[in-house]
Amino acid sequence: MREPITIHARALHRFISSARLIGATTLATAALTLLASPAARACSSCFSLTDRGREAYYASTVFLGLLPFLILGGVIFWLRWAAKHAAESPEGAPARPRADTAEQSAPS
C-alpha cells in the first residue's frame, strides 16, 4: 500500500518534469525578459545615471565579468609553464619508486 504523500510527490514530479511545462516556462521567461528589460536594469542607480555614467557602468560590468576569466587563464597558463619548466629542468620529474610501494609489491 502506497503512502498518500508519495503519490502526491510523484504526481508533482511528473508535472514539473513534463516537457510541456518546461517549454512554457522557458518561453514565458524569455518573453518577460524581452518585454521588461528596459525597466529592469540590474543597477539600482541606473535610472538616475547620465549617459556617461551609464557607459562607465556597462564598461565596468564587462571588465568585472571578464577579469575572473583572465585571472583563471593566467593561473592555468602559469601552472602549465611551471610544469613544463619542471619537466625540462635536470632535477625535474624524479620518477623514482617509493620505498613503501616497492616493499609491498615485492614477491614474498
Next chain:
Amino acid sequence: MGVHGPTVAQSRPIVPSAVLGMAMFIATETMFFAGLVSAFLVLRAQSPDWPPIDQPRLPVGVTGLNTLFLLASGLTIQRAAAALRRGEKTVARWLRITLGLGVLFLGIQGSEWVRLVRYGLTTWSSLYGATFYTLVGAHGLHVLAAVIALGVALRRAVTGPVPAAAAAWLTPFRMYWFFVVAVWPILYVLVYLS
C-alpha cells in the same frame, strides 16, 4: 615492470603550496581592487565636477615622489631574492631597505592624509572624499600589512641566519609585495592624475 613490481612516480608539486596559495590570494585581491576601481569610475563619470569645486586638490607631486619610493621597494625586494638565490649575505640588508621604503611610503601617505583632513577632505565631506579614502586607504592597509609581515620576519631572523629563514617565505611574500607595488601606479593615475 621490474623485480619489485610497478614503480610509482613520487609526486612532487610543480609549484610550492605557499606560492600557489599566495597566487590565489592575489587573485581575490585583484578582484577586490577591480571592484573598488569600477565603483570609483562609475561614480566619477556620473559626477558633473570631478574633483568637486569646494574640495581640496590632491598632492600630485609629493605622491608622485612617493610612488617612486614604492617602485624602488619592488626593486630592492627583487635584489633580496637574487641575493638569496646566489647565497650572498646581503639578503637582510636589501630586505631592511625594502622595509624602510615601505615605512617611508606609509609615512608620507599618512602626513598627506592629515593635511587633507585639515583642509576639509574627509570621508563624509563628499563622494570624492569617500572614494579617495576608500581606494587609497585600502591600498595603504595592504602596504601596512606587508610592512608588518616583513618587520616580524626580519625580527625573527635576527636570531638565526637570514637566508635560511627567508628561503621559505620570501617567494610568496615577494609576490604579495609586487602586487601591492603594481596596484599603486594604477591608483595614482586614476585618483590623482585623471
